[in-house]
Amino acid sequence: AQSVTQPDIHITVSEGASLELRCNYSYGATPYLFWYVQSPGQGLQLLLKYFSGDTLVQGIKGFEAEFKRSQSSFNLRKPSVHWSDAAEYFCAVGSMEYGNKLVFGAGTILRVKS
């Protein structure tokens, strides 16, 4: 079965500092990988996705993620964090083999200090 691990429940970074949120997945074939962001009281917004090809993908709001098959990882990065980036971030994996549903990690809450 698919599973997604986000090892960091909370992360605090200073505004302007770089950010890396970790995501590891367990899946046999090539998964479809996603990062979503959820602001308080809001739904989930897609930041970026990876299906195939270039393993470094660019998303919205200056985020990028790198797929590393050997490490089963899909870490999210941003070079300079803004206070408005404070939110909860979810990594998710999907596959046709498992009915096209998304399996989500537990989420990482990002706090930005000024």
Next chain:
Amino acid sequence: DSGVTQTPKHLITATGQRVTLRCSPRSGDLSVYWYQQSLDQGLQFLIHYYNGEERAKGNILERFSAQQFPDLHSELNLSSLELGDSALYFCASSIQSGAHNEQFFGPGTRLTVL
């Protein structure tokens, strides 16, 4: 704004009651997914409909049921409610049913069972 609408935004009810959550997908989207977000279980896939037909079931209780109507809107029915059913329920839609299709999430319905 994702284009997915969910009503109501908030719902407070008592144990043993039955409620109906409604979702209108983005214009043109044929797939509707339902997810439950709770503090202890995180984001869990419940069920997927494509063009009126059920395509996949996840961790959906027998007390819960859903359907997608000819106009493609969907309803999630929760009956014999228990305290543990208190959660945020999200609907998501996508153009097709493949796992690679981006799922657009609605703002959610927050259900509180007292």
